Amino acid sequence: MWKGMKYLPIWGLLFLLGIPVSGFGQQTEIPEKAADTTQMDTLVIRAEQLPIKIIPRGVSLTNPRISFNKTKPLTKRQKRFRVPSFWEVINEFDLQLSEVAFVNWNAGGDNAISALGKLLFERNYKFRYFQWDNSMEMRFGWNAQEGRQWRKTDDAIRLASTLGYRRDTISNWYFSAKANFNTQFANGYKYPDRTTPISRFMAPGYLFLGGGISYIREDNSFNLYLSPLTFKGTFVLDQNLANQGAFGVQPAVLDAAGNVIVPGEKLYTELGILITNKWEFPIAENINYDHNLALYTDYLNNFGNIDIDWQMRLKFQVNEFISATLIAHIIYDDDILFDREEAADGTLIDPGVPRIQLRQQLGIGVTYRF
Template sequence: MKKITILIAGLLFFGFTSKAQNDTVSAWTTSGDVSLMLSQTSFTNWAAGGENNITLNGFINLYAKYEKNKSKWENMLVLVYGQTKTGTREFRKSEDKIDFSSSYGIKAADKWYYSALFNFKTQFSAGYDYPDDVDSTKVKISDFLAPAYLSIGLGMEYCPNDFLSLYLSPITERFIFVNNQDLANKGAFGVDPAEYDGQGNIIKEGKKAKNEFGAYFRFIFKKNIIKNVDLQTKLELFSDYFDNPQNIDVNWDTMINFTINEWLAANFGLQMIYDDDIPIKDKDGNIGPRTQIMQLLGIGISYKFLK
């Protein structure tokens, strides 16, 4: 598997460097948008009750494509960070995402490409579980590079037009990193946990990395569906050949942008994740893998560019 990873990384590097050395202005297409979204609720002498609330989210979405002759190199970077404050509580993280993808393809047939894909996901800062009891201590459940996901694969990509892409790789290696020893000792995000003796002392630290080998599928749709309304959705599926391949990891991320004028926009986002390696405790105390759902809605300043 390591040889396959090195081969794929080499192909990506060779393709990227060769294109960078021979690029022309006309071969590049770039676009992006930067947004700062705010939502607020405030109460003064409100008989029905309620708590003041403010949420601030920042978004950066960048895209660059080089296409010439039979070669195509695409890059996408999504950065999201947000915080929210309710009542007298401290600011808490509401959103946190770093997602970078790069793919290099060589045309195989009409609308089909042999393609090598690189994807990296992590977050900016620590995340915490806040207990219902305000006097209890918050518990760290994630951190920068804990987790981090690195995927490298070879496959085929179908691109019938500029707004749709289907990618399938039967040869994908995925690395999961947990660069926080306390979380690694707990076996967070599927890594091997620490081993303890009879007195509860650690005799072997938990592993901070895990690799998986399997099949990967990605669907991307990005289009202006009606005037001033842009839809972008990405669905990713991964199956580990050697560890419960029937339990497919799902990551589905959708963003709808409503343009009000040149500088003002509203955003609606929805993300759904299912990972069989991530146990989650429900309100009844039961622990197991579950569908994770996050949604957001905000209005604020937005700037788009296209070249």
């Protein structure tokens, strides 16, 4: 009997004990309670980390701690963080030196020293449809030899600006406008004569203004510019050279005694076709080749005669600062005449003839970018 008691309902048990059970079926009212305002929060339970009693063979346990015993100094200066920009900035200084000295040298020779300095500044902008390239290059070189005055070996001021626009971002063809300006710093002489300059600052000075199309690779390693309409202005601001008709300007009008009646003009203008090309590519590791070519022909005067300005350069990079450079520069301009002859009274005997100009240079020096 008691074995089955666990299956007897509670109301049955109360009936056997004589307790009334009529109230169990009535519905009672549940008293209202205040709203629960208890705030629940996250409870983090961390298990206690027990020390390892059994360490497997080959396992080495170390306590983590900060140590600077293996810290090495920086080999290069750490670059400061800069906000990304669409401008590319290049500042470069290059200095090349060569020297020779003799003491009791049986074969003979004169002590000499040569130097060539170059400053290059570039500010290039590129974003989606627009590309704007600007550069300024200044070069000056001289040679000093025992027993004679120093002589100039290189002299140039070159400014260039090219603005391009393309219709979409996948094309390498741009509608372009270009402006170039070239001149020099100091007087140029036909050595050993140092009394009569054959060129000076802004004598000549060349200005090119024009528009056309350009093909420019994304990495700027190749740039081809074609302009069917370009203005070329040749400035000769030295009146003596202008009177001689140097660099193509209209010469002065002289009387029978050689006196100037009408002074020579200081500006010679042309309108023609300009083609330029810049190309840069690596030949081998640490050996790069680049060239800068400009071809120009005038519509109005002697069309088909082409002026050439072509500079080629091989650069051998030894390390970050030391480099060797081999340069070949070719110029042909039919407005630059050589072997001009004048009589004692100033009468022109032979105006001269144009010739190919060639400059070759090899130097080892220091290059620093800042």
